[in-house]
Amino acid sequence: MITAIANQKGGVAKTTSTLALGGLLAEEGSCLVIDLDPQGNLTTGLGIELAESQPTIYEVLTSETTAKEAIVPTPFDLSLLPATATLAQAENKLLTQPDRCFILKEKLKPLRRTFDYILIDCPPSMGVLTANALCAANALLIPVQCQVFALKGVEGLMKTVNQIKGELNPKLKVLGVLPTMAETNTLITQEVLKTLKHQLEGVTVFEPVPKSVKFPESNLAGKPIHRYANEWKLIQPYRQVIWEMRAM
């Protein structure tokens, strides 16, 4: 099962959610997380410092190496396909290819039996990298920060997703929308949660992940949240997503 974690809005907890889900899934099966963002935050968020010669997702997409050779272990039983800033060059390189949206899908084919779960952390844009993730995946999780700008983007994102489903990847299913950094005692969060439920008929809106300084602290520590601060209320929304993944 391949799940893309995507939203073109920046800073909505795509990477943080990939870390949290990957950390939990690694304890119940084999899990690979893929960093598809030139910022490489998933790679840093797992505390991984890459050797100069280490192949990354860029070399996989440009066929210089196989996915298997680019995978690195992490201290959390979680496998990582890392990224560096070089990945930014992939957009231009891939644009000229005829089947440019299916390159990642092809490269992951040999790994399908190796891992129970594969998660893809997407960059904050709707470019060719995210399109590759949406074409390789059979499930999509959309983190949405409980704020106005993030909310505005969801409708547009759903249109793009339905287009991709219609034209490129009919198997893609929307797992749901995960509200993040929720401060349920503020008006803003309440407004956003209400609007999300209205706007998205037929789409699962998960229980919101509360805002907590433990999340940025876990990034600094280079650990998935449940390995840094195993508090029920922070982890539970992520467990709910995993139940939904299993039910698919």
Added chain:
Amino acid sequence: MITAIANQKGGVAKTTSTLALGGLLAEEGSCLVIDLDPQGNLTTGLGIELAESQPTIYEVLTSETTAKEAIVPTPFDLSLLPATATLAQAENKLLTQPDRCFILKEKLKPLRRTFDYILIDCPPSMGVLTANALCAANALLIPVQCQVFALKGVEGLMKTVNQIKGELNPKLKVLGVLPTMAETNTLITQEVLKTLKHQLEGVTVFEPVPKSVKFPESNLAGKPIHRYANEWKLIQPYRQVIWEMRAM
């Protein structure tokens, strides 16, 4: 004077900072803000609903209209060059042009005498849209959220900026780095501020903008922060940036 507000990290307050600065500058001179992000958050953040037929920055970049014709007034004496999701198509369209990084610079030439200040809100990526902003601008402001992932990206961003300065736009000056959403009583914020000052020799690090729910509330209200909540401690860091702009 044209100032780009850029950082490829998502959610660091690029749009919020453009709104805050634009709102203040509009009270002392003529100011144009340009939405260069397909999410159109600057356009929504000013409470602007566009008519179907309204030309946007996309039509300007693709030479279907002039910048002057695409400018809309706002209730805050601030002029806006708006964006919609169509702008996402500009990346692919512009990539094939020979002078692809200088298109925006050319389109803004006729406006240089019309406005005292022009601010450009950039998308969270280092693609051709941000490159256009960095080639059109003579000053660059880098908002950085006081968190680990945002910090990690600054070094890489500075390298890219120096490359652009060296090869494409020698006039580009870094105004400084603006720490945002600072919670000065937390360890994370203190660590980030300390590291920024060390890492960036010779670059101005402005006083941090405190984290405050008034910012997202002002987005919901469609107003620049000083029109929504004129609190000294929220506005002062932005006034400091304006002093630096004037001193250039």
